[in-house]
Amino acid sequence: MLNAPHVNDIKIDEKLRSIIEGPYREFPLLYASGAAKIGKDRWPRIRQCCELALLWSLQGKADFLSSAAKLAGWLIPIIEEKFFALWTCETEYQADAVVQACSLLLKACGRDVEVSPKLPLHQYLFSQNVSIIPEFGASEDREIGYWLSRADIGAVALTLCGRKCGMGAIRIGEIEIASFGPQTGSLNETSSFGIQTNYSTDGWCCPVGAKEVWFQIRPEVQQNCIHFRWNQVGIDPKKKMYLNFYVLADECRLDFKSFKPRSLAKFSGRADSIVFRRVGELAAFQASWPIEVDLIPLAGEGCFWGASFLLAVALPPYDGNFVFQWVAK
Numbered sequence: 001m002l003n004a005p006h007v008n009d010i011k012i013d014e015k016l017r018s019i020i021e022g023p024y025r026e027f028p029l030l031y032a033s034g035a036a037k038i039g040k041d042r043w044p045r046i047r048q049c050c051e052l053a054l055l056w057s058l059q060g061k062a063d064f065l066s067s068a069a070k071l072a073g074w075l076i077p078i079i080e081e082k083f084f085a086l087w088t089c090e091t092e093y094q095a096d097a098v099v100q101a102c103s104l105l106l107k108a109c110g111r112d113v114e115v116s117p118k119l120p121l122h123q124y125l126f127s128q129n130v131s132i133i134p135e136f137g138a139s140e141d142r143e144i145g146y147w148l149s150r151a152d153i154g155a156v157a158l159t160l161c162g163r164k165c166g167m168g169a170i171r172i173g174e175i176e177i178a179s180f181g182p183q184t185g186s187l188n189e190t191s192s193f194g195i196q197t198n199y200s201t202d203g204w205c206c207p208v209g210a211k212e213v214w215f216q217i218r219p220e221v222q223q224n225c226i227h228f229r230w231n232q233v234g235i236d237p238k239k240k241m242y243l244n245f246y247v248l249a250d251e252c253r254l255d256f257k258s259f260k261p262r263s264l265a266k267f268s269g270r271a272d273s274i275v276f277r278r279v280g281e282l283a284a285f286q287a288s289w290p291i292e293v294d295l296i297p298l299a300g301e302g303c304f305w306g307a308s309f310l311l312a313v314a315l316p317p318y319d320g321n322f323v324f325q326w327v328a329k
């Protein structure tokens with residue numbers, strides 16, 4: 001426990017003290033993969049997991065040190081892929097805070113990274129010169145519907161348990177998809193985006209606002225693409241549903257028409273060719289059904305997980321098995 005009122009000129013008020021001392025009041029709880037059970041819903045949000053690993057490492061007891069090492073080992077591959085938005089709904093996502101927390105964890109694990117903490121908790125953790133030797137574990141955890149695969153072409157993470165959050169993240173070269181998942185209502189309402197599933201069995205999850213609908217997703221990282229098998233049941237043909245991708249890119253070309261972030265130009269309709277470009281690299285979206293999309297340029301920083309485009313792909317209005325993929329060009 002902390003006794004000094006100040007640490008390196010950082011004032012520890014009662015609010016900060018309760019945050020710092022909070023993790024010491026309960027025994028560390030981890031999933032089999034090393035992810036931490038956080039809060040009432042127990043979802044391992046990335047920022048809070050980073051902070052928790054650092055706080056556990058300061059406690060000094062063997063159980064806490066071991067848990068901090070396992071949690072850090074689980075986090076590092078996720079941080080390296082910049083999959084910061086896992087298990088985090090759009091309204092709760094704070095880009096600067098999660099990047100700060102991730103940088104602090106990497107530094108504690110011996111990585112050469114610049115850290116400029118702004119939040120009082122992060123300033124305190126930075127002042128403690130935390131050191132963690134990460135213990136790397138499994139890249140899959142069925143209890144929380146988690147699966148991570150990495151290759152030269154890119155990476156994909158699935159998170160098929162959660163509440164009002166995406167079902168994962170994707171990277172193809174430099175093109176990042178910060179979050180993706182089903183949308184059951186208007187594209188203007190982020191509250192109808194994502195999944196609401198307390199447990200996942202064999203890759204199945206339920207979208208927000210449609211408990212009668214179930215999706216199954218199975219990804220495979222191939223030589224030049226990330227391939228997905230998609231199964232859907234319970235679809236009401238009268239209700240339009242989308243599969244949303246929040247994409248970080250410099251440009252999107254739909255049938256050779258160019259769209260840029262922060263612009264008012266939108267697109268809605270059939271598209272035979274969908275290609276995103278970022279830092280000279282290209283990635284194309286392809287699907288086994290006729291593609292109808294809405295493309296909405298976004299502002300980038302400050303909202304929608306920092307994405308520069310929303311690509312909303314209309315799902316087939318009937319049950320069945322389908323495939324889609326992101327292809328490096």
